[in-house]
Amino acid sequence: MEGFDSEQDPQRRSNVSQLANLRVLIADDHFLIRQFVRNTLKESKIENVQTAADGSEAIDLVQKSKLAGQPYDIVFLDWNMPTISGLEVLSYFRAKPEYADTAFVMLTAESEQQNIMKAIKAGATSYIVKPVSPADLGKKLFEINEWLKRKRQVSGGIFG
């Protein structure tokens, strides 16, 4: 699969090395998308990746990882999932201040403008409409990483 090329450009190589430490959860009921995103993250050297097949599993994993002292940095959420929707997962965690510096990213085929606005209002860090190419998803990762850095500088976090 064609990813985005980080080998040639020193700046991009440095950015990719920053991404490598990120912990990511992919919540999507479709195996195809979980695997697609995992492949793209691997292109960015992100290996610390877990997956959830529905909303309740996503909530469980996010809470457990926080309790274990290894919280996720980025949580990708599909909109339509069994048990609990991605939007509900997003709203659930955005109501808890301790998850304010976790990036919750909607990755969904739901492309109605009103739904995009609903997710942004609920606190989505970013909104990505499927299908998305590995190159575009890779670019989004850099934007999300910048958001994480800003958030954690404000709260005196890990990026310093």
Next chain:
Amino acid sequence: MSNVQKQLSLDDTLARDIITAVLRSMRETFNIEVTTAPPEYGDGMVSLVGDISGIIGLVQQQLEGTMILCMTNETVRDILPQVIGKSVPVTHEMAVDAVGELTNMIFGQVKNDLNQRDYQIKLGIPCVVTGRGHFVCQFHRGRYMIVPFNLDGRLFQVYVATHEARTESDSNKQ
């Protein structure tokens, strides 16, 4: 956006929306290029034959219809290794999952493109039907459109059929 709803018709404009959505989904998800042929139009019922079909209903204020992505096992087995890797055997569950997600992505894009042009389409819940050489028949009273696609000699198709929704007075006449 104006409030005047346009009536959906099965024509080359809709075919272009479908082709754009299919080509983009295949390229971005699987890094695969497919080609297409001119759409075919007709009236009344027609049966599709496939192995895995993703089906989704559509409604507009005075229109009802169905959109179907109909593929063969061989086509799905050709495209899936681009994501899961060539050494992983493609299972039935993976194939169903992939066609379900493709159905979501393709018809979600078509809906979005149409609604940006004031068609105000709503989609139902997608479902996937499997079975070697199954028939898909739509019981409708209107027109249909078939858009064929070709992936290195393997064919698959998107099928759309619509008809005018029956009103309450229509139902009372029966």
